[in-house]
Amino acid sequence: MATHPDIRQPFRLLDSPWFWALAFSFMALVATALVAPKYAVRQQQIEGRFLGRQQAAIERSRRAAGLPPVDLSEEARDRDVAQPRRIVPLWTLSTAAAVAALGCGVMLHREWRSSR
Numbered sequence: 001m002a003t004h005p006d007i008r009q010p011f012r013l014l015d016s017p018w019f020w021a022l023a024f025s026f027m028a029l030v031a032t033a034l035v036a037p038k039y040a041v042r043q044q045q046i047e048g049r050f051l052g053r054q055q056a057a058i059e060r061s062r063r064a065a066g067l068p069p070v071d072l073s074e075e076a077r078d079r080d081v082a083q084p085r086r087i088v089p090l091w092t093l094s095t096a097a098a099v100a101a102l103g104c105g106v107m108l109h110r111e112w113r114s115s116r
Contacts, residue, residue, distance in 0.1 A: 011115040018108035025101035032094045039090050047087050 013019050063069055 011112055013112075016108060016111055018104050018111055022101055022104035022108055025097050025104055028097035029094060029101065032090060032097065036090055040086070043086050043088060043090075050087070 059070060
């Protein structure tokens with residue numbers, strides 16, 4: 001039997017799917033950082049409308065049950081007092097992107113070490 005020397009291909013970073021997953025995870029982190037100020041304003045508007053519709057539905061059910069009507073304009077609450085934190089916070093997406101980046105970085109490092 002002839003022995004063949006172990007010829008390994010050099011590690012090519014751009015051929016690794018872990019590199020691309022890491023790059024896209026970092027881009028997701030950058031995108032969430034850039035969009036955060038506009039997201040807060042827009043999400044506050046959306047959640048304010050949601051809370052208004054929720055109060056209107058409660059009032060409709062009160063009237064259907066025969067209870068005395070409540071004037072929603074008098075019962076209106078300041079949005080910042082009623083809902084000071086977002087229902088859907090942006091930090092959840094940022095955390096998921098950071099965890100994905102960390103995992104991809106670890107796997108890329110393992111792949112690089114095994115190719116040496």
